[in-house]
Amino acid sequence: MNDTPILDAYQGDLLDLAAEPGCGVDDPAVRFRPDGWLLVRDGRIAEVRDADAPPDARWRRHDWRGHLLLPGFIDTHVHAPQLDVIASYGTELLDWLQRYTFPAEARWADPAHAQRSARRFVRELLAHGTTAAMVFPTVHRAGVDALFEAAAGHDMALIGGRVLMDRNCPDALRDDAAAAERDSVDLIERWHGHGRLRYALTPRFAATSSDAQLAMCGALLRAHAAHHGGLYLQTHLAENRAEVDWIRALHPDARSYLDVYARAGLVGPRSVFAHAIWLDAADRAQLAAAGSAVAFSPSSNLFLGSGLFDWASTAAAGVAISVASDVGGGTSLCQLRSAADAYKVLALQGQHLSAWRALYAITRGAARALRLEHDIGHFDPGAAADFVVWSWAADALQRHRGALARSLHERVFAWLTLADQRNLAAVHVAGRRIALDAPLPADAD
């Protein structure tokens, strides 16, 4: 056995957050080390040093001076099969599902198609600087395997699970109750805790899962409470007004949309609810008390015309907020674009999202929301070396604007707002650089 450690030292402008920042632009949680050293031992962060404390000759040096090194971004809500329908014209949520999304998801019934799509999806996540994600595949079991296999191939931290739908959906996607439960149990055994993979029970939303199916999810959550820290639960909540009206009509006795999930035992500390726009104060208090998280998906909320997420009220209630892409409702896998859209959604409500809060919501805060803060989202020693090297400027305008910045916050805010995947220089997962130029599955499929 060869137990010589692998020692890599990356030098560049290191930026991460030690804790949740406040609303100001000067915040003690911000850790910025120009030309600092990120020391990686066997795929984990060993130490972070200032520029004037280089490591000794045992460490292989990687010179990224003049670049920005950030923890890999975390996307807490994204749909793998929906790359086929990203940027589809002219509909709101419920029509969009019927017209574009369900047909694209039905194509995952072909395992070869699902495998190509899953590989393309994971590659695209990485190519946009996202190194960990909570993902919806489809109702097809082979597609869930394909997604987990694709993530495992890069040793990525990925949470996902078979989508569950047993009503109000096309026949081709509708569950048989016994098969849904059997598949979920088999997939949990196969994938939950396999390397960095975790399983999430994934009832699509309360309109497409019967009470019996939601109750089945609640029972599985309870049965696996001690299994690798417990299973996750991901679903959609109060995204669009017509959707909320529909849930009210389906559940006239429930206090609210959230209450439908709560009655089934689905509102817990590993539950992630996408959108959460049309809530009241009691819902927010209930989410906070349960330790549940919300995946704010600004690009999707704007594109589908769903509504404006009230960050201030949600945060004041004590709910953990992350920012997610929600592709294909969202129009970019780039979490910098999600952050920039989040800023605009808040601005429409007279609220302001600092660069530090935005960055937190796609790194350490997202990790905390997913109960993965021990592993990802920052440069604390012991964390996985999931990090991305970005150029400060990909074009002349970015360079011009950056040069005029008079403070670190101004520089990073302008960068977050203007940068995109053109700025991406290198992606590392568990200390290994990802070869982003390897061929992708054929485009036409």
Ligand code: GUN
């Ligand atoms: N609600 C139920 N399914 C979906 C979906 O696929 N995308 C979005 N944005 N909302 C949903």
Ligand code: ZN
């Ligand atoms: Zn979604």
